[in-house]
Amino acid sequence: MKYLCLLYDDERVWATMSKPEIDAVMGDYFAFTGGIQASGQYVAGEALEPTQAATTVRVRNGKAMTTDGPFAETKEQLGGFYLIEAKDLNEAIAVAAKIPAARTGCVEVRPVVDFSQQP
Amino acid sequence: MTPDADAARQAVDAVYRADSRRVLATLIRLLGDFERAEEALHDAVTAALQQWPVEGVPANPRAWLVSTGRFRAIDAIRRRARQQASLGALADELERQAAAPPDDGVDDPAVDDDRLRLIFTCCHPALPPEARLALTLREVCGLTTEEIARAFLTSPSTVAQRIVRAKAKIRDARIPYQVPAASDLPGRLDTVLHVVYLIFNEGYSATAGDTLTRADLSAEAIRLGRLLVALQPEPESQGLLALMLLHEARRDARTDGAGDLVLLEDQDRGRWHRPAIAEGVALVEQALGSRRVGPYALQAAIAAVHAEAPSSAATDWRQIIGLYDVLLRVEPSPVFALNRAVAVAMADGAAAGLALVDALLAQGALATYHFAHAARADLCRRLGRHDDARVSYQRALTLVKQEPERRFLERRLAALT
Numbered sequence: 001m002k003y004l005c006l007l008y009d010d011e012r013v014w015a016t017m018s019k020p021e022i023d024a025v026m027g028d029y030f031a032f033t034g035g036i037q038a039s040g041q042y043v044a045g046e047a048l049e050p051t052q053a054a055t056t057v058r059v060r061n062g063k064a065m066t067t068d069g070p071f072a073e074t075k076e077q078l079g080g081f082y083l084i085e086a087k088d089l090n091e092a093i094a095v096a097a098k099i100p101a102a103r104t105g106c107v108e109v110r111p112v113v114d115f116s117q118q119p
Numbered sequence: 120m121t122p123d124a125d126a127a128r129q130a131v132d133a134v135y136r137a138d139s140r141r142v143l144a145t146l147i148r149l150l151g152d153f154e155r156a157e158e159a160l161h162d163a164v165t166a167a168l169q170q171w172p173v174e175g176v177p178a179n180p181r182a183w184l185v186s187t188g189r190f191r192a193i194d195a196i197r198r199r200a201r202q203q204a205s206l207g208a209l210a211d212e213l214e215r216q217a218a219a220p221p222d223d224g225v226d227d228p229a230v231d232d233d234r235l236r237l238i239f240t241c242c243h244p245a246l247p248p249e250a251r252l253a254l255t256l257r258e259v260c261g262l263t264t265e266e267i268a269r270a271f272l273t274s275p276s277t278v279a280q281r282i283v284r285a286k287a288k289i290r291d292a293r294i295p296y297q298v299p300a301a302s303d304l305p306g307r308l309d310t311v312l313h314v315v316y317l318i319f320n321e322g323y324s325a326t327a328g329d330t331l332t333r334a335d336l337s338a339e340a341i342r343l344g345r346l347l348v349a350l351q352p353e354p355e356s357q358g359l360l361a362l363m364l365l366h367e368a369r370r371d372a373r374t375d376g377a378g379d380l381v382l383l384e385d386q387d388r389g390r391w392h393r394p395a396i397a398e399g400v401a402l403v404e405q406a407l408g409s410r411r412v413g414p415y416a417l418q419a420a421i422a423a424v425h426a427e428a429p430s431s432a433a434t435d436w437r438q439i440i441g442l443y444d445v446l447l448r449v450e451p452s453p454v455f456a457l458n459r460a461v462a463v464a465m466a467d468g469a470a471a472g473l474a475l476v477d478a479l480l481a482q483g484a485l486a487t488y489h490f491a492h493a494a495r496a497d498l499c500r501r502l503g504r505h506d507d508a509r510v511s512y513q514r515a516l517t518l519v520k521q522e523p524e525r526r527f528l529e530r531r532l533a534a535l536t
Contacts, residue, residue, distance in 0.1 A: 001293050088295035111292045
């Protein structure tokens with residue numbers, strides 16, 4: 001079963017970090033990613049540009065409206081994701097707990113719908 | 120109905136009452152789904168009502184129910200597979216598992232593990248706390264949604280909705296039916312112990328209603344507590360089981376012939392159940408010896424001091440105050456602070472206790488807790504301040520929800536001069 005792990009962190013903290021600090025956190029991420037690639041749990045994963053680069057699009061009455069910024073202003077922002085393969089929620093939680101963002105922000109774990117199992 | 124048929128029907132009833140939850144827990148493991156398992160249990164019981172009167176009661180009724188339920192479920196999945204192709208593979212897989220010889224899921228000595236698995240699923244931290252309690256009472260203890268609603272002062276539709284949502288999350292997020300690995304156990308145990316504690320409390324001191332206690336709920340909680348201690352002798356599991364046993368030991372002495380409340384100091388200690396006290400005290404000693412002492416073990420230690428005292432006057436109140444001090448450091452709670460104040464009143468006199476109770480009430484957290492006002496009333500009464508006592512008894516009476524406690528407070532109020 002696939003789970004999407006959504007990484008939320010305070011992006012302002014990232015902006016104030018020094019190069020060696022950022023390198024250390026990135027090192028943690030590379031080690032984590034390497035670990036779940038080796039265990040076969042890795043499906044995909046990306047880091048996102050900060051929310052200042054975000055654009056929100058809505059179509060109303062057939063007309064596309066774009067606004068600057070993320071869809072909601074929050075204290076912690078979506079900064080990246082991992083799509084993982086896990087046999088159940090316990091395994092997914094164990095993986096999520098190893099993501100560096102879980103230590104500083106939080107990780108939301110969402111099961112992915114398997115349409116082949118739907119009626 | 121023939122006498123044989125009648126006996127068979129009674130046998131179905133008896134097996135259902137004694138074993139339906141264990142059968143359900145095993146079916147949930149075998150079928151991997153609550154809904155499917157409940158349907159299978161229902162089908163198996165229906166089949167038993169038809170077949171046992173004719174064919175006789177099987178040698179192992181519980182095994183019969185599990186096996187019948189399991190195969191009826193596979194048949195039902197096969198029928199549905201005609202509309203939904205993906206179910207065919209599931210039916211094949213369940214059939215393959217059923218054909219594997221070693222696991223008939225019943226005579227396995229580890230069958231109680233199915234109930235443990237189910238408790239850990241129902242109390243999974245990914246479920247909302249109020250859903251954990253409702254789901255455990257429904258699925259593990261077999262209470263109806265109406266009974267759960269009554270016990271926790273909410274509506275049956277709220278309880279039903281919590282259970283439905285929790286089951287949907289278990290299915291959709293795939294919360295597994297498994298006892299956590301030893302390394303994860305301490306973290307996962309907290310939510311389970313808390314639910315068992317709430318079940319026991321509801322049985323020991325029902326929040327509302329005509330009777331003071333519900334022995335069936337307490338017995339269920341103690342049974343779950345034993346399963347947890349058998350799983351792994353974690354100090355807090357031992358502490359909780361000890362706490363429950365030490366309270367349960369006093370059950371018969373807590374009410375008189377009329378069903379009225381008898382205070383600890385007035386109880387006939389000869390009616391306390393000594394074997395349960397001995398078992399509880401031994402568990403407290405093990406838990407305290409572990410050096411990882413938690414709130415359940417400390418509460419149990421306090422209960423053990425009471426249980427071993429020959430009378431209220433001969434109780435080691437100093438030790439009880441000391442244990443409350445440690446407990447309050449581990450888990451600051453106004454209710455524990457209130458209990459400590461009552462112990463101080465026993466050791467140092469009512470005036471000392473009253474000062475502490477008044478300070479706690481002034482903080483506000485206990486303003487709607489009827490015991491706080493009842494405790495204040497009792498201390499004022501002992502100090503001869505009857506007008507103050509009257510006000511506090513009346514305040515307690517507006518908050519109390521349980522009939523025997525109401526009668527107790529009314530008697531005390533009427534006895535004031």
